[in-house]
Amino acid sequence: MEKIDIIIIGSGIAAMQLVQHLSQQFHVMVLTKSSKYNSNSYLAQGGVAAALSNNDDYRLHYEDTLEAGCHFHNNKEVLELVKSAPDLIQELKKSGVTFDLNNKGEILLGKEGAHCRNRIVHIRGDATGKYIMEYFLNNMPGNVEIKEHEFVYEIIIDHQSNRCIGVKTKNAENQIQQYFAPHVVVAVGGIGGLYPYSSNASSITGDGVALAYRAGAELTDMEFIQFHPTLLYVNGTTHGLISEAVRGEGAILVNEDKERIMLGKHPYLELAPRHVVAERIYAQLQKGKNVYLDISMIEHFMEKFPTISALCEKNGVSIAKGMIPVAPGCHFLMGGIVIDSVGKTTINGLYAIGEAACSGVHGANRLASNSLLEGLFFGRKLAYYLNETFHPFQEISFDQVKVNMEQQVLELPSKKEIQTRMMEYAGIIRTKEKLTAFLRWLEQFKINSISLDTGSITQIEIIFMLLTAKQIVKSALLRTESRGGHIRKDFPNEDETWKRQHIIQTKNKTFVRGYPNEFTQITVHA
Missing domain, CATH: 3.90.700.10 (Succinate dehydrogenase/fumarate reductase flavoprotein, catalytic domain)
Structure with missing residues (x-):
């Protein structure tokens, strides 16, 4: 069995920032179901938000983030995010990333929606993601192995120790491979492919959320989707x-x-x-x-x-x-896999960063150009944590991991039908009537207990889309208010009783929990 220390699923900015900062003593494997160039990060036209100018301050960036997200955040994480932003930009600049400059030779700062100051850093106008990603991919550490066109369809859990120990993958020929590592990171992006209109890369179909859900991890805030x-x-x-x-x-x-x-x-x-x-x-x-x-x-x-x-x-x-x-x-999922302050999920050995994760920094609606920032921030943060706390396997039985080749009859809708129904019934404007009808349609597909070993990649993607759609609809039905990216026509206003309540979903139950928010009192400059 090949020794792997850390498996990273996905190849966007959060994943690439992570590998840049991991200790080179680790053997790191990056698995991506498409090309390493086919990611939301690579397509990102917008820039990175950072309070860099003399008339700006991280406190103003903080307030803008909270205002855009309807004050539904983990305030402590937001504060750390915006305070770290200038340093993250300077780190990239010192490494050789060339940001757009003004006529004084200073970093040129643009303005985007809901920002009170010019604070958006760009590269070549509207290709920021592309050039940051190309920098990362052209400067890949020697200890990192990237496997393209390898689709991770299952997270392997050792139930005796209750921890993640690896993943199962399929390639274009439908061949199954198993990789084992004591630390697995989900960094695959969001859910754009669930809708017919999306800014996302073609490979983004909710895989990360579905993988974690099937493994038993907690999800939260799935109703908050930014268009x-x-x-x-x-x-x-x-x-x-x-x-x-x-x-x-x-x-x-x-x-x-x-x-x-x-x-x-x-x-x-x-x-x-x-x-x-x-x-x-x-x-x-x-x-x-x-x-x-x-x-x-x-x-x-x-x-x-x-x-x-x-x-x-x-x-x-x-x-x-x-x-x-x-x-x-469809542009961005504010919800996702529940993580703590460094990216740990509710399953030992499993981590999540980037759009697939819900860190609490975006609230109910992400502030423009905070997404690349989030990837840079949590990628580096998780790397520092793993460098300090890495633990190899202990007492894990690998021979219990089986592949189930029993054929199953799968009656599934097409991707196009799912996308059309998502926009019609769970799109920008939502109602109880439409959400309920859509949930009934989704529940006719008995997919929770299906083994994916014999399914094709296309079939598995559809199953993941159905699973993720169901979690979105259930959350959207429960939240009887309009807040941020969740707009209920039948409940048009924000409801104070919902302000700190978050909808948590696992394979076994759905419940409401107060967010472990730490209200951070800061003085904002005039």
Whole structure:
């Protein structure tokens, strides 16, 4: 049996930051079901938020984060996140990452929705994720082995010791492999592929959440899903993200009648929190009115946003005309696998970081450009923890791990049907009636006890989508209020009785628990 110390599932920014900071004495294996370049992190147009300017302060970043997320956070973790942000940027800069600079040679800072200051760090305008990821992938430590196109479909649990001991995988030929390690990290991204419109990479279908759930880990806050307001929308289909930085440069949202749709809806107008803008665009589309991002006032647009310009031209949208058709699409999961302050889940030996995890830093709605920051923050934090506390296997029986090759009849819907129903019944606007009907549809598929050893990768992905969709719907039904990324048409307002209540889900039960929040009192500069 090959000796592996740490297995990392996923190859996005959280995973890559983790491997950069792990001790090189460890044998680290990274498993990714697609190409290492096919990740949400690589696609990220937005930048990294950090209070770097003289007129900014981490306290203001903290307040903006809490305000955007409806004060539903683990405040202590948020404070540590925003205080660490400048150091994380400087660490990357010293390592050789070249951020965009202003004419004084200082890091250029952009503005995005719900930020009170310019604090967004970019690389080449709208390709921040790509260039950070390429830096990581081009500087991979020698102790790290990356296996691409290997789909992790099961987390192996040793029930005698009640700990995670490894994973099962399948490749394109449906061959099964087992890898064992005393520490396994889930870092596979979110749930964008559950919806027909999404900014996410094609490989993101809720695998991490489903893997942890099947293994017995706790999930929380699955109802909180952020829809990015502006995806390129052509002929009834979305084709990629139009970064919030475009609105930060002054672009405005108008409908086909040239009416500015955010007037009177929020003091920040187009730069309101994402759930506010997404809901407004969605309401216009429901009325049969197309919505456009008017970029006519932005000089040198193609130079400032080369990635977006190429995306538009590729899909027949002329930048010269100054009007980009947009629609909201699934962007980010605020909930996920329950973790503690370093990334430990409720299962010994199993960790989670990045979007698959729920650390409490995003509350009910993530602040723009805090996602790459979260990956950098928790990747480094978990690495430091593992470097200090690593424990090899002790008294583990590997011969009990069996592969079940008994064929099973699987009656499953198509991915497209799941996606269509998710948008219709559990999308931007939700009601008890639609959620209940969708849950009944989901429950007809008896998938909880199915062995995945004989299923194809496509079948397993569908099972994971159904499992994850069910947890989202159950949470959305229980939370009888509108808060952040969870909008209930039948309960349109925030409810104080729900403010500190979090919906926890495991294989065996669903319950409500007060969040172990530590309210952090700080003085915010005027």
